[in-house]
Amino acid sequence: MMEKRTNWPVTILIALGSILILFPLYMAISIALKNPQELAQSALSFPFNLHWENFTRAIEATNFFSALKNSAVITIFTLVFTILSNSMVAYAIARNMHRKLFKTLYFYFVSALFIPFPIIMLPVVKQTSALGLNNPAGLILLYVVYGMAMNIFIYVGYIRSIPQELEEAAIVDGCSTWGVFWKVIFPLLTPINATVGILTCLWAWNDFLLPLIILSDSADATLPLVQYVFQTEFGTDYNLAFASYLLALAPMVLVYLFAQRWIIGGVVKGAIK
Amino acid sequence: MKEDNPAIQAQNISPKVASKTKRKMKSREMAYYFMVLPAVILFAAFHTFPALQGIYYSFTNWNGISLDYDFVGLKNYINLFKDVTVLDSYLFTFKFAIFAAILVNIISLAVAIGLNSKIKGRNFFRAVYFLPNVLSVLIVGFIFNFFFTNILPDLGEEYKIEFLTTNILGSADFAWIGILLVFVWQACAFNIILYLSGLQTVPSELYEASSLDGANKWQQFWKVTFPMIAPFFTINMVLSMKNSLMVFDQIVAMTGGGPGNSTTSISLLIYTGGFSGGEFAFQSANAVIYFIVIMLISVFQLKILQKREMDM
Secondary structure (H helix, E strand, C coil): CCCCCCCHHHHHHHHHHHHHHHHHHHHHHHHHCCCHHHHHHCCCCCCCCCCCHHHHHHHHHHCHHHHHHHHHHHHHHHHHHHHHHHHHHHHHHHCCCCCHHHHHHHHHHHHHHHCCCHHHHHHHHHHHHHCCCCCHHHHHHHHHHHHHHHHHHHHHHHHCCCCCHHHHHHHHCCCCHHHHHHHHHHHHCHHHHHHHHHHHHHHHHHCCHHHHHHCCCHHHCCHHHHHHHCHHHHCCCHHHHHHHHHHHHHHHHHHHHHHHHHHHHHHHHHHHC | CCCCCHHHHHHCCCHHHHHHHHHHHHHHHHHHHHHHHHHHHHHHHHHHHHHHHHHHHCCECCCCCCCCCCECCCHHHHHHHHCHHHHHHHHHHHHHHHHHHHHHHHHHHHHHHHHHCCCCCHHHHHHHHHHHHHCCHHHHHHHHHHHHHHHHHHHHHHCCCHHHCCCHHHCCCCHHHHHHHHHHHHHHHHHHHHHHHHHCCCCHHHHHHHHHCCCCHHHHHHHHHHHHCHHHHHHHHHHHHHHHHCCCHHHHHHCCCCCCCCCCCHHHHHHHHHHCCCCHHHHHHHHHHHHHHHHHHHHHHHHHHHHHHHHC
16 A cells, blocks of 8 residues: 555556446436437447437426425525524533533434434324425424434534633623624534535435425425426436436536535545544 | 632622622523523424324324324234234345445445555545435436346346346345345445545554565455554444435335335335325334334444454
């Protein structure tokens, strides 16, 4: 591992492995850009005649922009509320861990990590529909609440590593606890906010089960849910189906292309904490 | 701090100022309670309460729709152990989870070691290997569904590979392997990145020292690398086991639990039986057992693996 020169055999193995990762995506693109005759001849051949009309058909058939808007609204609100609320709760807990009540709360939230969702799944559907929360607002609420177990764990670890002197100085200056949090602590949380934000976005954007059971109006469907709902309608029109899949994957992939280093770094930090 | 603040006593300031400071201290403390209160209420209402409700319904015979129901005691739990579908779903889920956890960890560690060595285009490849983690599991399942149903059989015909000519997702014996492959394809992304960051914590001096001692690459891995990244192995093992026990999206996208019940995982069974099978109470009991199983496995794994860590 300490060679100074490039290790070519390993480079080649890694490159071959990466083909396994990229191949399904190539296949998806290739199918999405062909017409049925070309697909029947060969699914994997390079798509020379670019049938962009598959994408316009998919946009119309699945009402893509409506689903995109639903996914975006749900993800953005989840992100904002999660970061603002979970960091504040974690701050109160992290600074009072010597008190029994807050320590208990910490374990109360974090122990939820061990509770598998299916045990909540059946009752929560009854509950949200009884409360009129079987809509995007309810979904956002559930994401913010269910994310708490992991996020509080991540935030508390980080906040406890911030020296308290800074806060004490602000308190002497007459700052209230709220002021200390918003003016002193919250700005210091930027790196860990990024981590929590990335994990939350990936989860809310790609999640399928929660929208499937919570959303009752098909007009509210998110991008993954729309792909599921339209499965029977796609039928054997694979060109249409794959164009639709790619459209649904594209926004997150585009974000990833531009922020790949940042996203990987954020995810790693969240896992190691 | 609320009662006897030494600073206030020591300064011996006028009682009026002291009580004012005390009041201020009090509101400072109160703020912490107000910060956590809404979160506690919401968490209790939308997480703890439904979980308890699930346990409550597991002792009834409610079908999820009717207005009234009766308590049936442990009947659901007893019936669970007699229900072939339930037992099959546990067998499938465990078989799947064990294979998935082992494969994901071996492949991830191998790729991470590759990415950690002196290779060309390291950042590019790292980005490629992490890409599956940002993709929707369901849509990846749909894409692979097409691959298994249409492309693999064609390739099998073309190259005369008997085994591949039939769609494996349509075979009760092999459908689980298709799901396993897709799961591993996607789950490795996250684990590779974790192992990679673990490998980067190993000081290079250790490798130098061990190669001076004449250790070969294989010995170096087992004596130096692996003990150093043991904590990462523990967390990866627990996480991938837990995630694979929860497998759901891939199955919905690829087999819907079939053929027959051959790929019905526990979560899928709770979903279908609970919502559309009129087995709300029965599947609630199933979910309670499932919860106990997952917790036992997680704790057991952590205990065993952490003990191994200490030994190394």
